[in-house]
Amino acid sequence: MAIKTKENHLKFNTKWEYASAPESKDHIELKDQYELFIGGEFVKPKKGKYFPTINPATGKKIASIAEASQEDVDKAVKAARTAYDKYWSKMPAKERAKYIYRIARMLQERAREFAVIETMDGGKAIRESKSVDIPLAAAHFFYYAGWADKLDYAFPNRNPKPLGVAGQVIPWNFPLLMAAWKIAPALATGNTVVLKPAETTSLTALKLAELIQEAGLPPGVVNIVTGAGATGAAIVNHPDINKIAFTGSTNVGKIIQKAIAGTDKKATLELGGKAANIILEDATIDQAVEGIINGIYFNQGHVCCAGSRLFVQESVEDIVIKKLKARMETLIIGDPLDKNTDIGAINSSEQLKTIKKYIKIGKTEADFYESSCPIPSNGGFWCKPTLFTNTSQSHRIVQEEIFGPVLAVQSFRTIEEVLEKANNTYYGLSAGVWTDKGSKIFRMTSKLRAGVIWANTYNKFDPTSPFGGFKESGFGREGGLHGLAPYLKLN
Amino acid sequence: MAKTRNKKTTVKSKASSNGKSNGAASNGAVLAKRIPVQKTYKLYIGGKFPRTESGRYYKIKTKNNSLIANVCRGSRKDFRNAVVAARKALGGWANRTAYNRSQILYRIAEMLEWRKAQFIEELQSFGVTKAAAEKEVEASIDRLIYYAGWADKYQQLFSTVNPVASSHFNFSILEPMGVIAAFAPEDKGLLGLITTIAPIICGGNSCVVLASHDQPTCAISFAEVLHTSDVPGGVVNILTGIRSELASHFSSHMDVNGMVYYGKKSEELKTIQLHAVDNLKRIIVRSETNLYAANAESPYLIQDTLETKTTWHPIAHDMTGGGGAY
Numbered sequence: 102m103a104i105k106t107k108e109n110h111l112k113f114n115t116k117w118e119y120a121s122a123p124e125s126k127d128h129i130e131l132k133d134q135y136e137l138f139i140g141g142e143f144v145k146p147k148k149g150k151y152f153p154t155i156n157p158a159t160g161k162k163i164a165s166i167a168e169a170s171q172e173d174v175d176k177a178v179k180a181a182r183t184a185y186d187k188y189w190s191k192m193p194a195k196e197r198a199k200y201i202y203r204i205a206r207m208l209q210e211r212a213r214e215f216a217v218i219e220t221m222d223g224g225k226a227i228r229e230s231k232s233v234d235i236p237l238a239a240a241h242f243f244y245y246a247g248w249a250d251k252l253d254y255a256f257p258n259r260n261p262k263p264l265g266v267a268g269q270v271i272p273w274n275f276p277l278l279m280a281a282w283k284i285a286p287a288l289a290t291g292n293t294v295v296l297k298p299a300e301t302t303s304l305t306a307l308k309l310a311e312l313i314q315e316a317g318l319p320p321g322v323v324n325i326v327t328g329a330g331a332t333g334a335a336i337v338n339h340p341d342i343n344k345i346a347f348t349g350s351t352n353v354g355k356i357i358q359k360a361i362a363g364t365d366k367k368a369t370l371e372l373g374g375k376a377a378n379i380i381l382e383d384a385t386i387d388q389a390v391e392g393i394i395n396g397i398y399f400n401q402g403h404v405c406c407a408g409s410r411l412f413v414q415e416s417v418e419d420i421v422i423k424k425l426k427a428r429m430e431t432l433i434i435g436d437p438l439d440k441n442t443d444i445g446a447i448n449s450s451e452q453l454k455t456i457k458k459y460i461k462i463g464k465t466e467a468d469f470y471e472s473s474c475p476i477p478s479n480g481g482f483w484c485k486p487t488l489f490t491n492t493s494q495s496h497r498i499v500q501e502e503i504f505g506p507v508l509a510v511q512s513f514r515t516i517e518e519v520l521e522k523a524n525n526t527y528y529g530l531s532a533g534v535w536t537d538k539g540s541k542i543f544r545m546t547s548k549l550r551a552g553v554i555w556a557n558t559y560n561k562f563d564p565t566s567p568f569g570g571f572k573e574s575g576f577g578r579e580g581g582l583h584g585l586a587p588y589l590k591l592n
Numbered sequence: 593m594a595k596t597r598n599k600k601t602t603v604k605s606k607a608s609s610n611g612k613s614n615g616a617a618s619n620g621a622v623l624a625k626r627i628p629v630q631k632t633y634k635l636y637i638g639g640k641f642p643r644t645e646s647g648r649y650y651k652i653k654t655k656n657n658s659l660i661a662n663v664c665r666g667s668r669k670d671f672r673n674a675v676v677a678a679r680k681a682l683g684g685w686a687n688r689t690a691y692n693r694s695q696i697l698y699r700i701a702e703m704l705e706w707r708k709a710q711f712i713e714e715l716q717s718f719g720v721t722k723a724a725a726e727k728e729v730e731a732s733i734d735r736l737i738y739y740a741g742w743a744d745k746y747q748q749l750f751s752t753v754n755p756v757a758s759s760h761f762n763f764s765i766l767e768p769m770g771v772i773a774a775f776a777p778e779d780k781g782l783l784g785l786i787t788t789i790a791p792i793i794c795g796g797n798s799c800v801v802l803a804s805h806d807q808p809t810c811a812i813s814f815a816e817v818l819h820t821s822d823v824p825g826g827v828v829n830i831l832t833g834i835r836s837e838l839a840s841h842f843s844s845h846m847d848v849n850g851m852v853y854y855g856k857k858s859e860e861l862k863t864i865q866l867h868a869v870d871n872l873k874r875i876i877v878r879s880e881t882n883l884y885a886a887n888a889e890s891p892y893l894i895q896d897t898l899e900t901k902t903t904w905h906p907i908a909h910d911m912t913g914g915g916g917a918y
């Protein structure tokens with residue numbers, strides 16, 4: 102006769118309620134209206150158009166953002182070209198380095214302000230913007246600053262030279278961090294920049310523009326133009342831009358690549374992903390469960406390298422899923438500014454629609470489970486951590502990038518099987534492997550076709566560590582010595 | 593082989609092998625003592641020498657318009673077959689040890705060295721002077737030796753251990769990009785082909801290469817060299833044919849990971865770049881084709897068809913309270 106044991110769930114909030122612990126907003130400086138940053142000045146858009154940026158946790162407008170037209174982009178590219186010819190290409194590399202170091206230091210000084218604004222504008226939990234986004238952004242500037250006068254050592258016998266003006270288009274999931282990933286290596290290698298942040302998250306890039314102005318960089322070295330797809334297209338198609346750096350969806354990446362075919366523009370594309378996170382039976386299960394949670398629910402799943410396909414070895418499937426569900430129950434969804442919040446707001450209503458669409462599709466394909474934690478009812482955009490079991494390779498939720506807190510689980514028996522399934526995707530950005538056996542780790546990491554592989558960890562980033570994908574996840578690397586090459590002309 | 597068909601089949605005048613009188617013989621032609629055997633130039637796919645499935649051909653002629661050979665005019669289907677062969681061979685080749693790949697590249701050079709005379713003659717058939725032909729064949733052999741040496745060295749040059757600011761061991765290594773399609777340079781049928789192929793296979797990739805249009809016979813002869821050099825079938829596949837006809841097929845194939853393009857920046861290149869978008873094929877453009885220049889061979893050309901893979905693993909915290917062995 103089976104002994105009945107009481108199910109022991111981790112429920113941290115059954116005995117007591119968490120008191121709210123919101124980060125204060127009283128120290129941040131925000132204007133009602135933001136202009137374009139061109140040639141070292143904040144200038145009004147030629148056509149006088151503005152669009153609102155809203156707080157996705159409340160649905161309320163934070164500020165008006167200038168919409169850059171073709172003429173504004175033209176002006177920004179001219180400013181960048183002038184700055185390149187007049188100042189940046191003439192300046193000794195070690196002096197260039199000092200400006201970039203200055204940005205890093207000033208960003209560290211104002212880290213708290215940037216973190217709060219990042220969270221307000223993008224919806225991510227303050228815990229993450231404080232401990233990941235802002236410090237990493239500063240670290241990127243600091244790391245690349247030091248490369249500026251050492252390029253000959255990075256590329257021996259290749260006479261590294263800057264390309265000229267770089268046009269950079271970045272996404273909304275890590276707004277300031279992506280700006281740092283783009284601007285820091287471009288400046289260190291001696292290029293000047295025209296950068297467009299995503300239209301839902303322009304604020305920290307504009308705050309960075311203020312900081313760059315205060316840091317005294319020569320006018321036009323960094324230009325920030327805000328707007329939506331049309332502004333991005335104006336950058337990509339501009340004839341006087343030498344290099345395009347883009348992070349975003351694979352679809353848009355392909356449009357860009359088509360647009361620049363036949364031109365001399367160099368490109369790096371950091372695109373979508375559908376990463377396999379693989380749990381072998383000899384993994385440390387509790388740690389692996391933490392890795393699964395961090396892999397898919399970090400930043401509401403708005404992560405190109407998110408571990409959105411979970412593969413669990415059959416012999417441990419039951420225990421892993423049970424523990425995973427229990428852990429999902431403990432996640433706190435709510436005010437992103439609250440320090441206890443694990444899952445913040447979905448970045449935009451548009452993105453929420455996309456995620457909901459996939460959840461609906463998933464429900465017709467597989468078994469659905471979502472965390473039972475309550476979500477705020479305040480006009481913000483929310484999505485509970487979601488899990489699909491009994492999925493298979495052909496399911497759309499397994500094949501397509503959702504960019505939300507939606508995990509598709511499959512089981513497997515052998516390593517051969519899981520390698521084949523894991524690699525059976527157009528993407529190849531990242532992957533995760535969990536096992537306590539070193540030889541298995543190396544076998545798997547060498548066979549997984551992806552640019553970044555986390556073994557017994559997940560979603561770790563560092564300025565010294567090259568990031569970028571295989572296959573349709575894009576090409577070129579950002580971070581590390583590798584991240585310099587795409588901004589240089591090399592013999 | 594390298595001689596023109598006219599030279600091979602006639603001596604001074606047309607001959608008839610049955611010795612019977614025909615128009616030519618009765619006009620005083622001298623009968624050949626022996627009729628040389630001509631070579632049929634076929635494709636090289638999956639370690640075999642098939643004819644083009646299309647049954648089409650094009651003529652290669654000498655400057656004075658005599659026929660050198662009928663060469664296969666490779667088709668889309670031939671290319672697709674070659675990609676299947678290259679994909680099949682990829683895993684085995686990528687998994688060879690670097691030492692083994694190095695030895696096989698060296699072996700190719702050994703085979704070529706001992707067939708030097710044949711290749712010099714073959715190049716001369718295109719109108720290349722003897723001195724230039726010798727120079728080209730020798731440079732080709734030396735280029736193979738050069739890359740043989742790199743096979744077990746480039747990884748150390750390009751790999752990094754990355755000092756991340758957390759308790760992780762993090763390193764980046766290079767891995768083969770996969771199946772690489774290539775247009776060899778139009779100039780220098782042998783050296784151009786080897787300059788294209790050697791860095792690709794040195795890095796553990798497999799490839800499908802379109803030979804020079806006007807100098808294709810030596811490419812197929814080089815396939816015979818590969819075939820006797822322990823290069824596994826399918827690692828290198830060589831097609832002959834017409835660039836403009838194959839450009840869109842080479843660049844649009846969804847199971848090709850990258851393409852090396854030797855040629856001018858042109859509409860053809862734009863076509864290739866546009867077609868490559870569908871699966872984000874990496875297009876490596878080499879528009880300066882001085883194959884004797886210092887930068888015509890370099891480890892960076894190997895790097896062009898490799899991908900960087902970065903691996904993270906946690907390092908357990910030091911439980912002794914810090915310091916440890918330091």
